[in-house]
Amino acid sequence: MRNQTQRLTLLALCASATLVLSYLEALLPPLYAAIPGIKMGLPNVVILFVLYRRGVRDAAAVSAVRLVAVALLFGNVMTLAYSVAGAILSLTVMGILRRFNWFSPVGVSVAGGVCHNVGQILVAMALLKTEEIGYYMPVLAITGTLAGILVGLLGGLLLKQLGERAD
Amino acid sequence: MNRSEQTDSVKQCRKRDRILIAAILLLAVMGIFAWLLFRQKGAVVEVSVNGETVAEYSLSEDRQVELSTGTDGQGRNTLVIRGGTAEVSDANCPDGLCAEHRAVSRDGESIVCLPNRLVITVRGE
Structure with missing residues (x-):
């Protein structure tokens, strides 16, 4: 991308797209109330797109804007800690x-x-000072994999349609 | 890179994708099986708020306890022990996930209420 204005515009557009998708996801009925912490992660389609098209730095920027804005709009400080750790890793x-x-x-x-x-x-584990919650990990690994496949397929489609190169 | 090399590398990537997915799922299923095999029937429930153990109740006595939870003590969760199982029947947390959680009875099983920072854990002794 030739200049900073174009870059800023694209990233801002992508950040707002993640917010719309977060809202959309919040509207969907919780299908799996029995196991907390499960989400499809629709906004990650956009993050994946930015990662491929612009690199990890810009993906992190969009992700940071999204996390803070989502925490302010729909969540609270507690949920922010969880999503920040997940996002960094x-x-x-x-x-x-x-x-x-x-x-x-x-x-x-x-x-x-x-x-x-x-x-x-x-x-x-750190906040609640308990290792018991580690029992969730296998379940979350399965649902995380399924969510990742869906996000990856949608992200791949988006990259195919819009072009993978950074223009 | 010519076209056929590119298709080859795409195929390779897809193959590695499948290996990665299979490996994760296999590990997860093994984890679940190990957990199911090794956990045993619990004897007591331990109640912890903000990471501190505040109470312990025997699973063999039926009872209902109003727990004062959360960082400010304003949280309310109702713990019900009935027939050797423990569950949260009611809570004032925003998501109510702890109340929807099924009853627990085996060693190591727990019900977690993140908003109220409450963990209810079943223990062997």
Whole structure:
């Protein structure tokens, strides 16, 4: 991308898209009330798109704007701690995997989804001072994988439609 | 990179995707099985608020306890022990996930209420 204005515009657009998708996701009925902490993570389609098109730094920027705005709009400070930990871990891993080119967007997104859950579990263990919550991990690994596959497929479609190169 | 090399690398990536997904799912299923195999029937429920244990109740006596929870003590969760199982029947937390959680009875099982920072854990002894 040739200038900063274009970059800023694209990132701002993507950040607002994540907010709309977060809202949309909040409207969907909770299908799995029995197991907390499960979300499909629709906004991550946009994060994945930015990661591929612009790199990990810009993906982190969009993710940061999204987390703060979502916490202010729909959540609270407690949920922010969980999502920040998840986001840092998953973005780090996705950034590394993206660079190595081992996986398609689906694989990268699956790794990101599972790492997001790992981050959340670690924060929960630290905040609640209990290891018992670690029992959730296998369940969250399965749902995180499924969510990652869906996000990866949608993100791949988006990249195909809009072009993967950074223009 | 010519076209056929590119398709090859895409295929390779898809293959690695599947291996990654299979590996994660396998580990998760093994984890669940290990957990199901090794957990045992619990004897007591331990109630912890803000990471501190505040009470312990025997699972063999039926009772209902109003717990004062949350960082400011304003949280309310109702713990019901009935027939060797424990559950949260009612709570004033915003999501109410703890009240929807099924009853727990086995060693290591827990019900967590994140908003009220409450953890109810079943223990063997």
